[in-house]
Structures are given as structure tokens and as C-alpha cells.
């Protein structure tokens with residue numbers, strides 16, 4: 001009798017991991033083989049206890065893994081999130097409910113662990129809404145035509161920076177060390193909601209210290225912006241191609257990483273990238289939708305938008321904890337009623353924000369001001385969507401006149417949410 005597909009956790013056996021990695025390669029159409037070097041390189045980054053999948057007829061046919069993550073919320077506090085990644089179902093097994101089973105198991109474990117929410121970067125928009133996730137932070141990418149920016153290309157380095165700092169090229173080891181420390185400051189800023197922590201392992205991957213067969217890693221250039229006192233305030237990693245045409249340089253610079261803890265540093269790093277000889281175009285990679293870049297240019301249209309899409313999705317799990325952890329733009333009270341088929345975030349919650357921007361939140365029996373599915377709270381939580389807009393879309397029901405406008409005033413954030421990292 002044929003055996004039923006089995007939903008199970010990965011074992012400690014390297015052969016089991018090998019088969020599981022092969023299923024990811026298959027599910028993401030990367031090929032069918034995974035060599036022993038790759039198994040060895042990936043092993044240290046995978047916690048078998050948080051790695052599951054479906055096993056059928058002697059092979060893994062579905063994969064799902066989670067990692068602990070710290071996610072910055074409006075105001076700068078961080079909350080523990082269950083980061084979901086490596087989700088695949090082999091083409092032979094799709095649309096039979098395997099993802100639904102893995103998700104139910106994964107979210108139950110996250111809820112039991114006490115995570116405030118689950119987070120992921122979605123491969124396609126329609127996949128995760130049904131599981132209670134909502135798009136919480138968007139991303140934008142630009143391609144800048146340097147000649148059209150209107151910037152003075154005679155830029156003279158440090159003399160151009162406002163705070164007397166300087167840009168220095170550094171090697172990979174120094175970048176891994178200094179940028180990692182700076183990133184800890186970056187992600188704790190009150191307006192950097194959506195940022196996530198980077199592990200020591202992720203820094204090694206970024207800087208070439210940890211390689212995977214076939215990853216195509218070419219060491220980028222690394223630079224730091226240091227202020228007048230020599231303290232790192234910004235970091236950039238970028239690559240430049242080698243394209244020439246009829247004896248003319250036509251290079252494109254591509255940004256891999258750029259973040260800063262001061263506006264001076266952020267502006268200076270863009271100015272640096274846009275002043276390089278030979279470089280006609282700068283591709284920004286994924287940025288905040290309200291990145292300084294376009295408006296930094298005398299002609300912002302020189303930055304052509306090449307992508308604008310949902311990026312970070314959030315799935316509420318512990319609503320009182322989530323709502324009490326962030327800060328609010330004005331004092332006020334709102335009662336939310338959440339519907340959640342899975343039950344994790346179901347209920348009515350009274351949020352009361354004080355004069356100082358902090359808030360308390362608890363379950364209540366009071367009449368609700370606003371009713372919505374749990375995923376809509378995922379969308380509203382980081383302040384990057386308008387309640388009025390969701391009411392107009394029929395996704396939030398306003399039970400008391402003026403409640404949507406009041407909630408908008410509460411949830412508003414000064415800068416848009418941004419998750420700089422794919423995970």
C-alpha cells in the first residue's frame with residue numbers, strides 16, 4: 001500500500017539535510033543536485049528543530065524553515081519575530097494543501113514560543129494573505145542616469161560633505177566588523193521600523209567569508225563614511241561592471257548595501273557613488289520607498305523607478321504585545337476587532353496611547369471601532385498603510401464614525417517602513 005506523505009521535522013543526519021536541500025533546489029528551479037560542500041556550508045545556518053517539510057516516497061517534496069529574528073517597530077523597540085524562509089513545494093505536489101499544513105504547524109510553534117509575529121519576504125503576492133499575513137513594508141528600486149542628475153561632477157570628496165567627514169574604502173574584514181557594529185545602531189533608530197537584525201553568519205556571507213558553491217559571489221567594493229571624529233556613520237557595498245563601447249566607458253554601479261545613522265552620511269554615500277568616473281548608471285537595489293535618493297538629486301527624474309512592490313509581510317501572533325511595543329504619533333484610544341481563522345490573533349483589543357507616545361493594550365469586551373482580518377493589522381502595524389484607504393477598499397470596517405481617521409493619526413510614522421534585507 002502506498003504510504004501517505006509525512007509532515008516531519010528535519011533530523012540531525014547530514015543525509016537528511018542533503019535531501020531537504022535538494023528539495024529546495026527543485027522547488028526554486030535551481031537544479032536537482034546539491035553537492036557535499038554546499039551541505040557542509042549550509043549546515044551551520046540551519047536549526048533542524050525549526051526545519052520541517054513533507055517526505056514522500058523516499059524524498060523530501062516540501063520545505064519550510066524558520067529563524068529567530070528581531071524586528072524594529074515604530075519608536076525603535078525590537079520584538080521577536082518568527083522569520084519564515086525556504087518555503088517550497090515540489091511541482092509534483094503543489095495545490096494539495098502541503099504549504100497549508102506546514103504553515104499551520106510553523107505558526108503554532110511560533111505562537112507557543114511567544115513570538116510577537118511571523119515575518120517573511122513573499123515570492124509572489126497571492127501566496128500568504130490567506131494565512132493571516134499582510135504586506136507591511138514596501139520596497140523601491142531606482143536606476144539613476146548620472147549625467148541627468150544635475151549634480152556637479154567636479155565633486156571634491158570630503159570638502160563636499162556637510163559634517164566634515166570622509167569616505168574611505170575598506171577591506172572585507174574591516175567592513176564586516178565596522179558595518180556590523182554600525183548596523184546595530186542603524187536598526188535601533190526610532191524611525192527604522194521594518195529593519196531586522198543581521199547575524200554574524202549573514203555578515204560573513206555578505207563579505208565573502210562564507211561561500212556556497214555556485215553562488216557567483218564577486219567581492220564588491222566596501223566603503224565607510226566616518227564623521228569628523230572618525231566614527232563610522234554610514235556603510236556601502238557596491239559593484240561596478242566593466243562595460244565599454246567604442247572606446248567609451250559605460251559602467252554601471254550596483255549597490256549591494258547602503259545604510260547610515262546620520263543624514264549627512266547617507267547623502268555623502270550617494271554623492272560618492274554618483275561621482276565615480278566611468279560610471280553612467282547607478283542601480284540602487286532594494287531601498288525604502290521614501291529613500292532620500294531621488295529628492296537628493298537636482299533632477300529627481302534622473303532616478304527612474306525600476307521596481308516598487310510589497311516586500312516584508314507580517315502575521316500578527318501576540319496582538320497586545322505588538323501594539324504595546326510601538327509608539328504612537330498622538331494620544332488616543334481605539335478598539336480593534338480582529339478575525340483570525342487560525343485563532344492566534346482573534347479577539348477585541350483596546351489600545352490606549354498616552355501623551356508620551358507609549359501605549360497599553362489589552363483584550364476587551366468593549367464595542368469595536370474597527371473590524372478587520374488579522375492580516376490587515378500586519379499591514380497597518382508599521383504605519384505604512386492608511387486605515388481610510390483600507391476602509392475604502394472594504395478591507396477594514398469602520399464601526400464608529402471617525403474611527404479610521406483617528407486610527408490613522410495614531411499609527412502615523414514620520415518615515416516609511418523599510419526592511420533592507422531579504423531573508
Ligand SMILES: CC(=O)SCCNC(=O)CCNC(=O)[C@H](O)C(C)(C)COP(=O)(O)OP(=O)(O)OC[C@H]1O[C@@H](n2cnc3c(N)ncnc32)[C@H](O)[C@@H]1OP(=O)(O)O
Nearest residue numbers: 084085086087088089094095096097098099100120123126
Ligand atoms: C517565504 C518564502 O520562502 S517565499 C517562496 C515561496 N515559494 C515559491 O514561490 C516556490 C514555488 N511555489 C511553490 O513551491 C508552491 O506553489 C507554494 C509553496 C507557493 C504553495 O504550496 P502549495 O502546497 O501548492 O500550497 P497549498 O496547496 O497549501 O495552497 C493553499 C491555497 O493557496 C493557494 N496558493 C498557493 N500558492 C499560490 C500561488 N503561488 N498563487 C496563488 N495562489 C496560491 C492555493 O491555490 C490554495 O488555495 P485554495 O485553498 O483556495 O485551494
